Amino acid sequence: MNPLTCKASEVLIHGTGYCYAKSHLLAALLRANGIPAGLCYQRLAVESAGPPYCLHGLNAVYLKQHGWYRIDARATSLG
Numbered sequence: 001m002n003p004l005t006c007k008a009s010e011v012l013i014h015g016t017g018y019c020y021a022k023s024h025l026l027a028a029l030l031r032a033n034g035i036p037a038g039l040c041y042q043r044l045a046v047e048s049a050g051p052p053y054c055l056h057g058l059n060a061v062y063l064k065q066h067g068w069y070r071i072d073a074r075a076t077s078l079g
Contacts, residue, residue, distance in 0.1 A: 002014070002016045003016065005017040005018075005021045006020075006021050006024070007021075007024060008021075008024045008025040008027070008028035008029075011024065011025040012025060018057070019056050019057045019058065019072075019073070019074040020039075020041070020055075020056075020057025021057075022057075022073040022074060023039055023040075023057040023058055023059045023073050024039065024057075025073070026059050026071070026073040027039055027059055030059070030061060035061060035062070036061065036062035037059055037060065037061045037062070038059065038060045038068075039057065039058075039059060039060075040057070040058045040059060040060050040070060041055055041056065041057055041058075042055075042056050042058070043055060043056075044056050056074075058070055058071065058072045058073070058074070059071050059072070059073060
């Protein structure tokens, strides 16, 4: 029964979202604080090494000492 969110503002308002929606919010928050951030997507196998696949959204953040580093917002609770 959760609303289907996509935009960062929707995730912030409703406190819920799939991985890609949460990554949109995280990128927006990082960028608003002057931290370079991007969106990443990866194809994952659902059960084995082959199809069916699902798409997972995550982020990359630029750290001066390490370069681009991938981070994942999917386990965060917004409520």
